[in-house]
Amino acid sequence: MIKIFIDEEKCTGCGECIGVCPKGPRIYRIVEKNGRKVAEVADKSFCIGCTTCVTACRPKAIRLDRGW
Numbered sequence: 001m002i003k004i005f006i007d008e009e010k011c012t013g014c015g016e017c018i019g020v021c022p023k024g025p026r027i028y029r030i031v032e033k034n035g036r037k038v039a040e041v042a043d044k045s046f047c048i049g050c051t052t053c054v055t056a057c058r059p060k061a062i063r064l065d066r067g068w
């Protein structure tokens with residue numbers, strides 16, 4: 001089972017992950033936490049482990065654990 005971790009300290013809430021992911025709007029959402037916008041994983045079950053989001057995230061806030 002794939003796990004997606006977002007480092008909220010690094011995330012800028014830019015939304016790039018949603019834009020590049022083939023299932024972006026299903027997997028990610030941008031929420032406000034402590035007055036900052038950050039990405040949150042809404043439903044990781046749509047993730048195919050392509051790592052496009054990891055590459056696209058400029059602050060390197062996304063980490064995937066693909067379990068293999």
Ligand code: SF4
Nearest residue numbers: 011012014015017057
């Ligand atoms: S691309 Fe990275 S920095 Fe931008 S919202 Fe997604 S996780 Fe946060």
Ligand code: SF4
Nearest residue numbers: 021047048050051053
């Ligand atoms: S690894 Fe691919 S499918 Fe999974 S969240 Fe990132 S861009 Fe989307």
